Amino acid sequence: xxxxxxxxxxxxxxxxxxxxxxxxxxxxxxxxxxxxxxxxxxxxxxxxxxxxxxxxxxxxxxxxxxxxxxxxxxxxxxxxxxxxxxxxxxxxxxxxxxxxxxxxxxxxxxxxxxxxxxxxxxxxxxxxxxxxxxxxxxxxxxxxxxxxxxxxxxxx
Amino acid sequence: xxxxxxxxxxxxxxxxxxxxxxxxxxxxxxxxxxxxxxxxxxxxxxxxxxxxxxxxxxxxxxxxxxxxxxxxxxxxxxxxxxxxxxxxxxxxxxxxxxxxxxxxxxxxxxxxxxxxxxxxxxxxxxxxxxxxxxxxxxxxx
Numbered sequence: 001x002x003x004x005x006x007x008x009x010x011x012x013x014x015x016x017x018x019x020x021x022x023x024x025x026x027x028x029x030x031x032x033x034x035x036x037x038x039x040x041x042x043x044x045x046x047x048x049x050x051x052x053x054x055x056x057x058x059x060x061x062x063x064x065x066x067x068x069x070x071x072x073x074x075x076x077x078x079x080x081x082x083x084x085x086x087x088x089x090x091x092x093x094x095x096x097x098x099x100x101x102x103x104x105x106x107x108x109x110x111x112x113x114x115x116x117x118x119x120x121x122x123x124x125x126x127x128x129x130x131x132x133x134x135x136x137x138x139x140x141x142x143x144x145x146x147x148x149x150x151x152x153x154x155x156x
Numbered sequence: 157x158x159x160x161x162x163x164x165x166x167x168x169x170x171x172x173x174x175x176x177x178x179x180x181x182x183x184x185x186x187x188x189x190x191x192x193x194x195x196x197x198x199x200x201x202x203x204x205x206x207x208x209x210x211x212x213x214x215x216x217x218x219x220x221x222x223x224x225x226x227x228x229x230x231x232x233x234x235x236x237x238x239x240x241x242x243x244x245x246x247x248x249x250x251x252x253x254x255x256x257x258x259x260x261x262x263x264x265x266x267x268x269x270x271x272x273x274x275x276x277x278x279x280x281x282x283x284x285x286x287x288x289x290x291x292x293x294x295x296x297x
Binding site: 015018028043044048052055057058072076144145146147 | 178179180181182183184254258275276277283286287290291294295296297
């Protein structure tokens with residue numbers, strides 16, 4: 001079961017490992033992205049820092065979609081982490097069962113618009129979110145699990 | 157109701173409380189901070205008394221301090237002998253505080269604290285050795 005699909009440019013880090021895993025009772029973290037899957041140093045760092053009692057699987061986008069759709073992930077209480085909004089859309093396109101996206105941390109740049117303390121959107125990312133919203137996918141902002149959901153689509 | 161007090165020499169308590177809020181949250185928990193021997197806060201006994209005076213005597217308090225044998229922990233060691241409902245933990249670090257914060261509403265707080273302080277996750281780690289011991293294989297579903 002997918003408990004959360006989170007956009008976080010740092011993937012698995014303190015907020016995810018403590019607040020989210022603890023509050024949701026996850027037993028598996030699935031880091032998805034072509035970048036991380038091909039970066040052995042980052043993969044090692046993520047593996048070292050994974051929370052106790054939690055499985056950590058790292059795959060590129062194509063293999064991740066294949067794994068989710070095959071059903072092998074169903075038995076886990078799983079948190080999926082992707083780095084970017086574009087990757088979240090790829091995942092939603094490939095896995096229609098994903099109906100909600102959590103925006104955790106996105107990168108700030110000179111061209112981003114600030115919509116929360118931790119979420120910054122490029123113009124093309126706003127477009128992606130509008131499209132996801134029009135398909136009935138929830139897009140909510142929460143840094144930590146205890147925070148109330150904020151509807152990102154109301155802020156763009 | 158349960159309360160947390162985080163106390164230290166200098167601004168460690170304030171800093172670690174900020175980090176705790178960033179990582180663990182805790183917005184629903186009453187967390188009080190004592191930074192001793194800075195900002196004119198030189199009377200640790202008074203600071204402790206003032207902080208505890210804000211908490212009803214029947215409420216349970218989880219106090220975390222910086223170092224065993226230090227004057228901050230020593231002052232709370234005096235208090236714990238005289239006032240009930242205080243649990244005193246020292247040598248605090250961030251993983252320990254996160255673990256305690258998530259345990260604050262456990263029915264048996266003393267048991268939850270014993271578990272939290274004895275887990276491997278709250279111990280310092282030499283990461284070079286951890287890396288050397290890491291399984292090189294990728295996990296699969």
